[in-house]
Amino acid sequence: MKNYFMMLTMLTLLPSCVSQSQKSREAFPNDKNNIYQVLYYASLAGSSHNSQPWKAEVFGEDSILVFADTSRKLTVVDSISRELYISVGAFIENLRLAASCYGYETNIKILACPEGSSGPVASITLAKSKEKKEEAILNEIKLRTTLRTPFDTLPIKQSDWSTLVSVDSSSIHYFAATSAQGKFIRQKESEAYTQQAKSKKAQDELAGWIRFSNKDVKQKQDGLTTEGMGITGIGGFVVRNFFKPEDSKKTSFVSQGIDKTNLQVGNCGGWIVITRQVENIENWINTGILYQAIHLKCRKMNIGFHPMNQLIEEAGFESEANTYLGINGKIMLIARIGYVNDYPAPVSVRRPVESFTTFK
Numbered sequence: 060m061k062n063y064f065m066m067l068t069m070l071t072l073l074p075s076c077v078s079q080s081q082k083s084r085e086a087f088p089n090d091k092n093n094i095y096q097v098l099y100y101a102s103l104a105g106s107s108h109n110s111q112p113w114k115a116e117v118f119g120e121d122s123i124l125v126f127a128d129t130s131r132k133l134t135v136v137d138s139i140s141r142e143l144y145i146s147v148g149a150f151i152e153n154l155r156l157a158a159s160c161y162g163y164e165t166n167i168k169i170l171a172c173p174e175g176s177s178g179p180v181a182s183i184t185l186a187k188s189k190e191k192k193e194e195a196i197l198n199e200i201k202l203r204t205t206l207r208t209p210f211d212t213l214p215i216k217q218s219d220w221s222t223l224v225s226v227d228s229s230s231i232h233y234f235a236a237t238s239a240q241g242k243f244i245r246q247k248e249s250e251a252y253t254q255q256a257k258s259k260k261a262q263d264e265l266a267g268w269i270r271f272s273n274k275d276v277k278q279k280q281d282g283l284t285t286e287g288m289g290i291t292g293i294g295g296f297v298v299r300n301f302f303k304p305e306d307s308k309k310t311s312f313v314s315q316g317i318d319k320t321n322l323q324v325g326n327c328g329g330w331i332v333i334t335r336q337v338e339n340i341e342n343w344i345n346t347g348i349l350y351q352a353i354h355l356k357c358r359k360m361n362i363g364f365h366p367m368n369q370l371i372e373e374a375g376f377e378s379e380a381n382t383y384l385g386i387n388g389k390i391m392l393i394a395r396i397g398y399v400n401d402y403p404a405p406v407s408v409r410r411p412v413e414s415f416t417t418f419k
């Protein structure tokens with residue numbers, strides 16, 4: 060208690076430190092060539108726990124091999140590597156969009172690389188098609204961010220959810236929050252999150268990706284930062300300076316996470332579910348491509364987007380969900396969506412292009 064009061068006194072004396080936030084992203088690499096800048100945009104894709112599990116090899120000015128960095132796999136919550144490859148798929152979609160803005164046509168081949176092998180998962184060639192650089196899509200890539208705030212509970216307008224579903228109507232499904240299926244997902248996401256939050260193994264894995272201190276953020280440039288988790292202001296100052304990643308396993312932290320999740324699942328307009336017929340690398344990569352594409356669309360429509368995959372990460376929920384939701388196939392990704400008044404700037408950190416790319 061004494062320490063707590065000392066800390067509060069310090070905080071009143073150090074207002075400037077309180078407002079000092081974590082450095083979020085590297086400055087845009089203005090001095091680099093087109094292919095480097097395209098890879099920078101690719102790396103702004105979302106990834107589970109912000110693990111950024113991608114690698115690239117660049118040959119000359121027009122050819123890129125993309126690899127999954129399996130050393131960044133979440134072995135506990137993603138034992139089959141589904142989310143690892145979804146993240147790589149998101150990277151590929153950003154790469155394709157950014158390259159087109161720089162005037163390149165892309166030819167992307169997803170390679171049937173066996174799981175666990177170190178071979179490339181995609182080969183991409185670029186052909187110059189036009190000169191003009193289109194800034195609008197590049198800006199959308201920069202502005203996309205996972206939002207973990209409560210969203211408006213207003214139903215998503217049919218024209219808006221149709222825009223999302225039409226990206227691939229056989230794989231993308233929408234359930235209004237007020238529908239029986241929406242209520243089912245809300246309930247099961249809450250139960251699955253609670254189960255995971257109390258799992259010792261999942262806690263250990265999460266702690267390994269938590270970057271509380273500014274020093275950790277600067278050194279690793281990946282993982283989940285206080286700002287990214289929405290811990291800001293005085294709370295953010297305290298956590299950045301006095302908490303260790305191990306503290307995320309304490310009961311108080313775990314129950315705060317559960318409370319926050321219950322607030323999140325109860326505050327959205329609906330749910331997006333992405334499915335594919337079978338679990339394999341190609342389908343996971345294609346799911347990542349769809350995830351990134353619809354997240355960018357949501358950003359443009361002022362719709363918050365929050366992947367919540369605990370329902371399929373945790374044992375005991377998936378088959379009931381398949382039956383209840385009437386889904387023919389495998390669930391790959393679940394996201395909470397809803398209108399927001401304010402779309403804050405992205406705060407998740409990224410590793411520099413050199414750290415995941417070899418220029419041959």
Ligand SMILES: Cc1cc2nc3c(=O)[nH]c(=O)nc-3n(C[C@H](O)[C@H](O)[C@H](O)COP(=O)(O)O)c2cc1C
Nearest residue numbers: 105106107108109142145204205366367368369407
């Ligand atoms: C496959 C996948 C699963 C994810 N699952 C969750 C999740 O369960 N809960 C969550 O808060 N964020 C989840 N995310 C969002 C990531 O944490 C987020 O993309 C990452 O921290 C980078 O932040 P950004 O999306 O704002 O760039 C997931 C992202 C992906 C690609």
